[in-house]
Amino acid sequence: MKQVHLSFSSCGFLGIYHLGAATVLSKRGRGLLCNVTGFAGASAGALVATLLLTAPERIEACTRFTFAFAEEVRMQALGPLTPGYDFMARLRGGIDEILPQHAHELARERLHVSVTSAVGQNYLVSNFTCRDNLITLCVDGGLTNSLPVLPTGRTVTFSPFSGRADVSPRDLGWPGIYVRVAKQDVMVSMANLVRVQQALFPPSRGMMEAIYGMGMTDTVRFLRRERWSQ
Numbered sequence: 001m002k003q004v005h006l007s008f009s010s011c012g013f014l015g016i017y018h019l020g021a022a023t024v025l026s027k028r029g030r031g032l033l034c035n036v037t038g039f040a041g042a043s044a045g046a047l048v049a050t051l052l053l054t055a056p057e058r059i060e061a062c063t064r065f066t067f068a069f070a071e072e073v074r075m076q077a078l079g080p081l082t083p084g085y086d087f088m089a090r091l092r093g094g095i096d097e098i099l100p101q102h103a104h105e106l107a108r109e110r111l112h113v114s115v116t117s118a119v120g121q122n123y124l125v126s127n128f129t130c131r132d133n134l135i136t137l138c139v140d141g142g143l144t145n146s147l148p149v150l151p152t153g154r155t156v157t158f159s160p161f162s163g164r165a166d167v168s169p170r171d172l173g174w175p176g177i178y179v180r181v182a183k184q185d186v187m188v189s190m191a192n193l194v195r196v197q198q199a200l201f202p203p204s205r206g207m208m209e210a211i212y213g214m215g216m217t218d219t220v221r222f223l224r225r226e227r228w229s230q
Contacts, residue, residue, distance in 0.1 A: 003153025005038040006052070008045030009165065009184055010114075010146040012199030013070055015044030016208050017160035019063045020215025021167060022048050026056040028220065032156075032228040039107075040124070040148045040155065042114035046138040047095065054106040058098050063212070065094045070202035079201045088139065095135050104128035114148045115140040124148055146182035158219075160211065161195055162187045167222045169214055 006025075008018045025033060033052075041049035051062055069090065076082035100106070112124040115137050122144035128134040147165065149155040159165035163178060163186035171189040178185045186192055202208065223229035 003037045004032070004035050005040060005150045005153060005155040006036055006049065007039075007148050007150070007155050007157045008041040008048050009157070009159040009161070010041075010043035010045050010143075010182070011160050011195075012044060013066075013073075013202040013208075014160040014195060014199045014211060015048060016063070016066050016070075016212045017215035018045055018048040018158060019059060019066060020212040020217075021158050021219040022052045022056070022059050023063070024216050024219040024223070025052065026059055028229055029223050032223065032226075037153065038110055038112060038150050040112040040114070040150055041138075042146050042148060043139065045147070045158070046111075046113045046140075050099065050103060050107055050111055050134065050138060053111055054103040055098070055100050058100075062098050065098065067205065067208060069094055070208055071205065073202050074204075091139065092135060095138070099131065099135070101131060104131045104134040107134060112148060112150060113137045113140070114145045116143045116145075120144060144182055147184040156222075158215075159184060159186075160199075160215065161192050162189055163192075167215075167218050169218065 011017065039049040039053045051059060072090070073079050076085050080087040108128060109126050112126045114122060115125055116122050125137055128137070147157055147159060149157065157165040158167045160169065162169045162171035163184065171187055171191045177188045179188060220229070
């Protein structure tokens with residue numbers, strides 16, 4: 001069997017979709033996970049990839065944090081842009097509580113994080129000097145490559161934006177019309193336009209739960225289609 005990798009797109013608060021996918025993978029996708037060689041991702045996707053690789057037993061705790069963090073951000077006058085609200089410090093604090101202390105060692109050479117240099121050049125990092133270095137790279141943002149594909153084998157891609165990813169929502173948009181954004185092909189649809197706003201400013205708790213459920217449903221459908229469901 002050829003190498004199989006998993007890659008999760010950058011998506012801000014829509015990372016709750018990836019957590020739904022990761023929940024299903026950890027419980028019903030062991031037939032797939034046992035064959036996975038590499039994990040990849042950008043921003044929120046890189047964090048979920050890290051979690052799935054280094055501490056899958058902490059997925060539920062991360063999901064609880066994500067819901068609570070989104071609620072906290074919604075309470076701010078200008079969301080994450082509210083003056084005096086240290087969004088990044090709060091995010092890093094939550095990640096710090098969830099990832100194991102030796103996460104950087106477990107991730108070395110198996111996790112590939114998409115980062116963007118100061119001059120706009122994209123590259124994948126798979127060697128991490130310490131745990132803090134891993135966390136810093138994961139929150140980089142992956143502005144130039146939001147859905148990395150590894151050069152060998154098959155990369156199974158996950159995205160909360162409807163498009164050509166293996167696991168993604170299926171919208172009734174304009175059939176066959178896609179735009180390429182940060183190396184990710186997304187469908188032109190009103191739903192995707194709404195998702196852009198939701199990625200930056202968290203939607204209601206009910207909508208977050210629906211997106212989480214959609215990540216689960218889309219992943220179950222994929223596992224059944226590929227005959228990897230257990």
